Amino acid sequence: MLTPATPEFAAINGLRAMPAPPAYLEDPRDIARGHGLLVRPETTAEVAHILRVCAQARVGVVPYGGGTGLVGGQVAGDGPAPLILSLERMAAIRTVDTAAGILVAEAGAPLAKVQAAAGGAGQLFPLSLASEGTAHVGGILATNAGGVQVLRYGMARDLCLGVESVLPDGAIHHGLTGLRKDNTGYDLRHLLIGSEGTLAVITAASLRLFPRPAEQVTVLAPVVSPVAAISLLSRLQDETGGLLTAFELISGQGLHFLAKVMPRIRRIFDPAPDWMVLVEAGAGRDSGIEAAVSRGFMAGMDAGETLDVRVARSGRQRTDFWTLRESLPAANRVIGAVSSHDISVPINAVPEFVDRGADVIASLGPLRINCFGHLGDGNLHYNIFPPEGEAASIWLPLRGEVSEAIYQLVADLGGSISAEHGIGRFRRQVLARYADPAKLAAMRTIKAALDPAGIMNPGAVL
């Protein structure tokens, strides 16, 4: 245990560590409870000093961003108490270079602050998640976050040109390059992105900015099935020349949950359709983007894929459409899931996943499925709920079996058991079971080489 009475604490005492307040020991879904002391450095040099001291004292370090991670990577409950290293005091936007399209932010800057700084300079930082007010730059890179605009702009990895980081021995890696071309051997940036704090602490990043679309179209439309949704996606990409920024799937079950626990949210379609898509596209001035999107939907109607379409005619309507989508996770939490999965499959396999998934779950019991997410990326949030009127706790003994069945189906279809949330501590066993053995072995070798004392986020990922 790392307590003020232990020798390890004496070794790191000069770091001004303090008992971590409860907020640093919880995860958003209230699944895990962590322990440890908290330290909040203000500079990269201080981070380097902390890691040097911890490596010598063999004290584990858990890098901590906004605490919004959904797989427990930021919450260490097992093993000796670690030092929780929060980057929250390193939150500056260091530079915004509009000509080069690069913004340099410190790791503790909330994503929303980066978006606002980009917007203030007349540009766009396109990463967008429901947790953007709280998640930090360091956290979104460490988890390689996705969100609702991956279809057009890619994941966090695609939006990062370089990182500054501190390695477990305290060495500072000055990698804040703004270069778009740099083939000089292994790319440490890409190793750290998605490493969930197990290899180094990211202290700053140079991020890509984009022109802001002058024209934007947002549409909500019921679709007759996931197959129809995929066909519609392809039509709309053809018509717009690939200018869709979001293509989200929403299920009728999710809409029922919203109506039940958040009745003030505007329903838009009543009765709730079985399936619905939320589509957004953006382009420059006088681009004709709205006409192109309309043509795609008209063709979709002629083909019987969709029967109705609502186009947002004001900022308020656009907000209503997105509120519907972004409130789904919160409604799920109120209902209480038996198990939650963040999976991806090749996009053409989505309909088969949906059909076979429903059969598999039905064979296990009268459970309810809320399947929604970033259909344009083949990424579905596939969450399982108890029958109406029953508490999730009654069905928890079935959680392992439910998850196993879903992951096996994902593996059969060539998909991923974690599309965008990462592995953390909650998916570690699943990774060990489904990852390619050669990849796992290489991951262990990399971890041992960079972090021989095993101090970085012990118990996460591997």
Ligand SMILES: Cc1cc2nc3c(=O)[nH]c(=O)nc-3n(C[C@H](O)[C@H](O)[C@H](O)COP(=O)(O)OP(=O)(O)OC[C@H]3O[C@@H](n4cnc5c(N)ncnc54)[C@H](O)[C@@H]3O)c2cc1C
């Ligand atoms: C309501 C809600 C909606 C969400 N929607 C999405 C979504 O659409 N797409 C998506 O991808 N995710 C989503 N998430 C998940 C979450 O927001 C992301 O995982 C986020 O990227 C984590 O950022 P954070 O700053 O909160 O990191 P934390 O939760 O603090 O940490 C996450 C992991 O990163 C490590 N870490 C944090 N900072 C650093 C650092 N500076 N250096 C090294 N390692 C570090 C931690 O050790 C931990 O392993 C959602 C979460 C919530 C609560």
